Amino acid sequence: MMKVLVTVKEVATVEDEFEIEGTAIDERYLGADLNEWDDYAIEEAVQIAEAIGEDDVEVVTVTIGPEDCEQTIRQALAKGADRSIRVWDDALEDAELLDVGAKTAILAAVVEDEEPDLVLSGVQSGDDSFMATGVSLADAVGFQWAAVVNSLDLDTEAGVASVRRELEGGVEELTDVTLPAVLTIQTGINEPRYASLRGIRMAQRKELAVRGLDDLGLDSSVVAGDLRLTGMSVPESESDATVFTGGPEETASELAAILREKGVGQ
Amino acid sequence: MTDVLAIADHRRGELRDVSYELVSAGRDLADATGGDLHLVVISGTVDAFAEKLNREGVDVVHTVDHGEEFNHDVYAQAIVQLYDAVSPQFLLAPNSVNGLDYAPAVANRLDLPLVTDTVDLEVDGDTLVATREMYGGKVETTVELTGERAAVTIRSAEWPAAGGTGEATIEAFDATIDEDAIGSTVTGFEEVAGGDVDIGDADVLVSVGRGIEEEENLELIHELADALGATVSSSRPIVDAGWLPKNRQVGQSGKVVTPDVYIAIGISGAVQHVAGMKGSDTIVAINTDPNAPIMDIADYAIHDDLFDVVPALIEEFR
Ligand SMILES: Cc1cc2nc3c(=O)[nH]c(=O)nc-3n(C[C@H](O)[C@H](O)[C@H](O)COP(=O)(O)OP(=O)(O)OC[C@H]3O[C@@H](n4cnc5c(N)ncnc54)[C@H](O)[C@@H]3O)c2cc1C
Numbered sequence: 001m002m003k004v005l006v007t008v009k010e011v012a013t014v015e016d017e018f019e020i021e022g023t024a025i026d027e028r029y030l031g032a033d034l035n036e037w038d039d040y041a042i043e044e045a046v047q048i049a050e051a052i053g054e055d056d057v058e059v060v061t062v063t064i065g066p067e068d069c070e071q072t073i074r075q076a077l078a079k080g081a082d083r084s085i086r087v088w089d090d091a092l093e094d095a096e097l098l099d100v101g102a103k104t105a106i107l108a109a110v111v112e113d114e115e116p117d118l119v120l121s122g123v124q125s126g127d128d129s130f131m132a133t134g135v136s137l138a139d140a141v142g143f144q145w146a147a148v149v150n151s152l153d154l155d156t157e158a159g160v161a162s163v164r165r166e167l168e169g170g171v172e173e174l175t176d177v178t179l180p181a182v183l184t185i186q187t188g189i190n191e192p193r194y195a196s197l198r199g200i201r202m203a204q205r206k207e208l209a210v211r212g213l214d215d216l217g218l219d220s221s222v223v224a225g226d227l228r229l230t231g232m233s234v235p236e237s238e239s240d241a242t243v244f245t246g247g248p249e250e251t252a253s254e255l256a257a258i259l260r261e262k263g264v265g266q
Numbered sequence: 267m268t269d270v271l272a273i274a275d276h277r278r279g280e281l282r283d284v285s286y287e288l289v290s291a292g293r294d295l296a297d298a299t300g301g302d303l304h305l306v307v308i309s310g311t312v313d314a315f316a317e318k319l320n321r322e323g324v325d326v327v328h329t330v331d332h333g334e335e336f337n338h339d340v341y342a343q344a345i346v347q348l349y350d351a352v353s354p355q356f357l358l359a360p361n362s363v364n365g366l367d368y369a370p371a372v373a374n375r376l377d378l379p380l381v382t383d384t385v386d387l388e389v390d391g392d393t394l395v396a397t398r399e400m401y402g403g404k405v406e407t408t409v410e411l412t413g414e415r416a417a418v419t420i421r422s423a424e425w426p427a428a429g430g431t432g433e434a435t436i437e438a439f440d441a442t443i444d445e446d447a448i449g450s451t452v453t454g455f456e457e458v459a460g461g462d463v464d465i466g467d468a469d470v471l472v473s474v475g476r477g478i479e480e481e482e483n484l485e486l487i488h489e490l491a492d493a494l495g496a497t498v499s500s501s502r503p504i505v506d507a508g509w510l511p512k513n514r515q516v517g518q519s520g521k522v523v524t525p526d527v528y529i530a531i532g533i534s535g536a537v538q539h540v541a542g543m544k545g546s547d548t549i550v551a552i553n554t555d556p557n558a559p560i561m562d563i564a565d566y567a568i569h570d571d572l573f574d575v576v577p578a579l580i581e582e583f584r
Contacts, residue, residue: 130382147338171455230408237561248571258550
């Protein structure tokens with residue numbers, strides 16, 4: 001039986017207009033969503049299970065997060081993951097910023113428990129965008145890895161993942177990675193499905209296990225990390241744009257005049 | 267241990283611009299700590315690269331002659347060994363796709379705190395203060411790294427490229443690469459984004475982002491492009507969704523374009539998008555969010571709903 005572990009994060013989303021309280025955005029302006037990149041990682045794992053045979057592949061998700069994010073985790077279960085692990089602890093409750101080192105320590109403990117053949121994580125999370133946890137985790141557990149993967153072909157017999165890494169400037173690197181491995185998944189690798197009604201119903205009955213740091217054999221000091229968030233501000237606008245105001249007819253007409261001046265649409 | 271060690275970025279025989287930006291960032295840090303700036307270039311034509319990297323402010327360039335192209339296992343092994351030899355206070359890497367393929371592993375192996383995608387760095391006594399964005403550029407944060415040493419990746423195009431010629435010594439570093447520990451093999455490269463249209467050739471681009479919401483609504487954008495005699499391009503989510511082919515994507519992983527006029531419609535202006543269009547002569551942004559990062563580089567802006575503005579604009583050109 002093959003096991004695929006997917007790291008799933010609930011990210012904070014921010015409204016257009018917001019206020020900052022100290023070093024955080026005022027909660028009134030925050031929403032929550034499944035991290036965009038993780039949605040693609042979940043889909044990739046579910047497609048692997050469907051291709052190989054759902055009885056031969058187990059898809060497990062792992063999330064570091066409070067009870068509130070179980071709704072997001074259920075989304076992953078509704079899309080086809082088999083069971084979920086949520087790691088939470090009082091020590092985590094108090095942490096302002098979980099840095100890469102802290103996340104690595106926690107996820108590494110889960111990987112050591114679960115012994116997956118493949119770990120899929122998102123390239124980044126949409127809120128803090130460290131873009132580093134997957135590769136750091138791989139090194140911590142002695143797995144191979146590849147960052148920014150936008151195509152994946154598994155040869156389970158040979159134990160090799162043939163991937164494409166999306167480099168800058170429209171160039172892709174073709175790489176063979178030996179399993180077990182961590183791959184960080186880029187958007188566009190597949191088309192994430194919407195959960196079906198049946199999937200949503202089934203998700204309610206799937207296992208969602210909660211673990212504390214103790215259960216993972218970790219000391220609460222792992223949470224502390226080495227990074228401290230000391231300031232948050234709205235970047236000073238560098239905009240010197242001419243802003244057209246008024247109703248759409250007015251603004252469109254003013255913009256049209258500028259465009260004509262530049263020879264557009266002539 | 268006041269030195270700085272920066273890792274050059276190159277691909278397919280060319281040093282990437284961020285390598286010279288690392289020199290600037292590294293020199294600033296080394297001035298603050300009172301140490302030397304070391305660079306390392308790994309794999310490829312390292313001697314030729316080292317000559318080019320010898321710019322003003324560089325003290326030592328280390329070369330690791332092993333293989334042609336980037337391999338993260340070779341990089342990680344070489345950097346860890348050189349780190350032990352140089353014992354720097356700060357390790358600097360590019361926040362490039364390859365930088366992100368080794369820097370987190372190296373930081374883990376060396377047990378260094380890691381801060382990525384920084385846009386500004388300052389040393390305050392014993393503390394490194396890094397500035398980085400969160401929430402897709404909506405806010406800027408300062409992060410302090412406690413502890414004496416750190417690994418940092420820098421965002422491209424935030425520091426100026428170092429110029430001039432330096433007086434660096436160039437030293438071959440004899441890294442011992444354990445081939446058995448190499449678990450991934452590069453088998454080739456492919457250029458994507460070919461096809462019928464080259465958005466790089468267009469004088470006027472009408473570029474659409476996630477604000478368009480539904481595939482059906484793209485019709486509106488095509489109509490506008492027809493009316494203006496422009497070509498349609500887009501941000502990444504539109505291509506990810508399969509609504510436009512890959513060759514229409516503007517940005518870091520798509521095309522870099524420099525048209526006379528770039529009209530961004532429902533595009534927030536994420537750094538990876540801006541990397542592909544900031545060189546446009548005139549930038550127009552149509553976006554409901556007056557604080558969207560795209561406004562920072564726009565020359566003309568309308569802070570309104572695209573579904574109201576675009577039809578009115580089409581009318582103007584009928
Ligand atoms: C490694 C890597 C590489 C990447 N490469 C690229 C790349 O090459 N190109 C690229 O584009 N992205 C790239 N990205 C993704 C990038 O980070 C952003 O996610 C993406 O650019 C966002 O696209 P967007 O602006 O269309 O969407 P969003 O950020 O969701 O913005 C949508 C905008 O539309 C506005 N809007 C919504 N409704 C309306 C309306 N009715 N009228 C007017 N405005 C409206 C909103 O205010 C918002 O500003 C990359 C990411 C990573 C991690």
